[in-house]
Amino acid sequence: MKTYLHxxxxxxxxxxxxxxxxxxxxxxxxxxYPVARGKAGRERTDVPLRDADREAAExxxxxxxxxxxxxxxxxxxxxxPRTPGGGARDTGTRH
Amino acid sequence: xxxxxxxxxxxxxxxxQDAYRDDFNGTVPTAPLQAPQHASPRQEPRxxxxxxxxxxxxxxxxxxxxxxxxxxxxxxxxxxxxxxTGRGGAAFETWRKATAAAGTGxxxxxxxxxVVIANGAEGEPLSFxxxxxxxxxxxxxxxxxxxxxxxLGGAGLYVYAPAVTLPPVQQALAExxxxxxxxxxxxxxxxxxGESSAVVNMIGNGAAVPTDQRRRLSESGLHGRPTLVVNVExxxxxxxxxxxxxxxxxxxxxxxxxGTRLVSVSGPAPVRDVVLExxxxxxxxxxxxxxxxxxxxxSAVLVGGYHGxxxxxxxxALSPVGPPARTVRPGAGVIHALGTDACGIQATAGIVSYxxxxxxxxxxxxxxxxxxxxxxxxxxxxxxxxPRLTAELDRLGRLVSGRGACRxxxxxxxxxxxxxxxxxxxxxxxxxxxxAAPGGAAA
Ligand code: SF4
Ligand code: SF4
Numbered sequence: 001m002k003t004y005l006h007x008x009x010x011x012x013x014x015x016x017x018x019x020x021x022x023x024x025x026x027x028x029x030x031x032x033y034p035v036a037r038g039k040a041g042r043e044r045t046d047v048p049l050r051d052a053d054r055e056a057a058e059x060x061x062x063x064x065x066x067x068x069x070x071x072x073x074x075x076x077x078x079x080x081p082r083t084p085g086g087g088a089r090d091t092g093t094r095h
Numbered sequence: 096x097x098x099x100x101x102x103x104x105x106x107x108x109x110x111x112q113d114a115y116r117d118d119f120n121g122t123v124p125t126a127p128l129q130a131p132q133h134a135s136p137r138q139e140p141r142x143x144x145x146x147x148x149x150x151x152x153x154x155x156x157x158x159x160x161x162x163x164x165x166x167x168x169x170x171x172x173x174x175x176x177x178x179x180t181g182r183g184g185a186a187f188e189t190w191r192k193a194t195a196a197a198g199t200g201x202x203x204x205x206x207x208x209x210v211v212i213a214n215g216a217e218g219e220p221l222s223f224x225x226x227x228x229x230x231x232x233x234x235x236x237x238x239x240x241x242x243x244x245x246x247l248g249g250a251g252l253y254v255y256a257p258a259v260t261l262p263p264v265q266q267a268l269a270e271x272x273x274x275x276x277x278x279x280x281x282x283x284x285x286x287x288x289g290e291s292s293a294v295v296n297m298i299g300n301g302a303a304v305p306t307d308q309r310r311r312l313s314e315s316g317l318h319g320r321p322t323l324v325v326n327v328e329x330x331x332x333x334x335x336x337x338x339x340x341x342x343x344x345x346x347x348x349x350x351x352x353x354g355t356r357l358v359s360v361s362g363p364a365p366v367r368d369v370v371l372e373x374x375x376x377x378x379x380x381x382x383x384x385x386x387x388x389x390x391x392x393x394s395a396v397l398v399g400g401y402h403g404x405x406x407x408x409x410x411x412a413l414s415p416v417g418p419p420a421r422t423v424r425p426g427a428g429v430i431h432a433l434g435t436d437a438c439g440i441q442a443t444a445g446i447v448s449y450x451x452x453x454x455x456x457x458x459x460x461x462x463x464x465x466x467x468x469x470x471x472x473x474x475x476x477x478x479x480x481x482p483r484l485t486a487e488l489d490r491l492g493r494l495v496s497g498r499g500a501c502r503x504x505x506x507x508x509x510x511x512x513x514x515x516x517x518x519x520x521x522x523x524x525x526x527x528x529x530x531a532a533p534g535g536a537a538a
Contacts, residue, residue, distance in 0.1 A: 006309060007498075008307040008309075008500070009307065009457065009458030009459065009460065009461070009498060009499050009500050010305075010306065010307045010457040010458055010500045011307065012458075012459060013459070014459045029460060029464075029494055030463070030464075030467075030494065031459055031460070031463045031464075032459075033459040033460055033498070035494065035498070039497075040496070040497060041496065041497040041505070042497050043497065044496075044497040044498050045497060045498060045499075070309060072309065
């Protein structure tokens with residue numbers, strides 16, 4: 001099992017508290033929203049965590065004012081959660 | 096498998112294609128259809144074999160009787176053997192998607208009855224094949240919906256489609272047995288209305304915007320039930336597989352892209368919008384020629400729609416899989432050609448401005464990033480001579496990609512990335528002060 005930090009973009013308001021708590025994991029973009037460092041594609045929405053970052057991530061989940069963060073446990077090789085539900089506009093990753 | 100084979104009548108007969116071609120022009124409100132007439136990509140009509148606006152009687156006459164048990168558990172095996180992939184954009188294997196929804200309802204104490212939603216929302220401005228299919232072959236789509244619902248053990252059934260297609264769907268439901276079981280929900284005409292979580296959200300809550308998905312729709316979708324959102328053309332293909340079996344399905348197309356697909360083809364005037372049914376792996380140039388655009392008449396082609404990519408009209412197979420240099424993913428089947436006198440940068444700027452406006456404005460990176468990309472593109476298209484603009488466009492694309500509740504950001508980025516590649520010379524020209532296209536606006 002691997003732990004992922006899930007970002008609910010529909011709730012996040014980009015004030016950036018999480019980026020202060022997890023500076024090694026999350027950077028801020030031009031508008032203040034978190035960007036997973038060194039990750040591409042959907043790993044920027046479901047961010048794989050190292051064990052060392054887990055505790056800080058739990059704190060970020062607890063302190064996020066918009067309740068936009070959650071931790072998820074998934075088998076490491078499982079594809080990102082969106083894929084099988086995919087429909088019309090769900091055009092897959094292109095990079 | 097066996098049940099799928101049991102229902103197999105004679106394959107579609109010859110003869111009605113002609114009728115369908117003759118009656119065709121002018122009798123329908125939607126884009127005209129054409130039966131391919133010569134050379135590759137020659138394909139006998141399958142999905143539209145019953146002709147224009149086929150009612151229940153004509154549908155049965157063309158495709159053979161419909162046995163409700165076509166939707167037995169064997170159907171999922173037949174779908175697996177057929178290799179059918181979704182025709183709404185994602186090209187995910189249909190059997191895998193269906194099996195996911197079939198499997199999850201059995202977990203836990205309660206068995207949640209699954210839901211199958213026929214998705215006819217076609218927010219993509221250049222796409223019209225789904226409304227054409229619903230206008231002419233609504234019963235084939237409904238056959239597929241009933242079959243898949245049956246294979247999932249009696250799922251709740253919905254049709255989600257835009258206003259223009261509701262009359263034929265409602266008429267079809269009224270004239271066929273069991274039609275009352277299907278609920279019909281109107282989709283709004285927005286780009287994002289067909290995204291699968293937006294579909295579920297609209298039916299459940301009346302808001303056609305995507306939702307954050309901690310859980311898959313196949314586990315917890317409409318009202319918490321395992322939910323399968325399936326494009327209407329995919330369902331029509333399911334109906335054919337339920338009737339004639341996987342081997343028949345695979346007689347068209349290639350081993351890696353079996354079967355046929357509908358494509359919405361458009362291009363510079365006087366080319367008319369047309370829906371074609373082409374075999375899997377069809378050659379893009381041949382499809383364009385079939386639609387009245389011989390090689391040399393177009394400069395670039397947008398394939399897959401506004402979340403697709405630009406390619407030169409060279410040798411490209413239309414297929415979800417294959418070597419990237421010679422393959423282009425058909426997505427939801429949109430093929431739009433640019434005339435030789437049009438500016439690809441202006442065209443892309445127009446599309447990205449539209450996409451920025453169609454952001455559901457829920458997710459920060461999408462809400463701010465897409466308008467920023469549109470603005471940079473418009474500055475380049477308008478002739479601003481700042482060599483850093485293309486690098487900025489590239490940077491913004493990388494920044495927003497993967498960061499939204501739906502794939503709108505990376506879909507947009509993919510399109511812009513392909514424009515930077517295919518129109519590289521035009522970008523250089525614009526940034527040094529001229530537009531290579533006669534109609535261009537660079538100063
Ligand atoms: S703390 Fe929460 S709301 Fe603030 S930027 Fe991070 S995820 Fe967004
Ligand atoms: S990514 Fe954009 S289009 Fe998709 S849900 Fe978020 S704001 Fe809406």
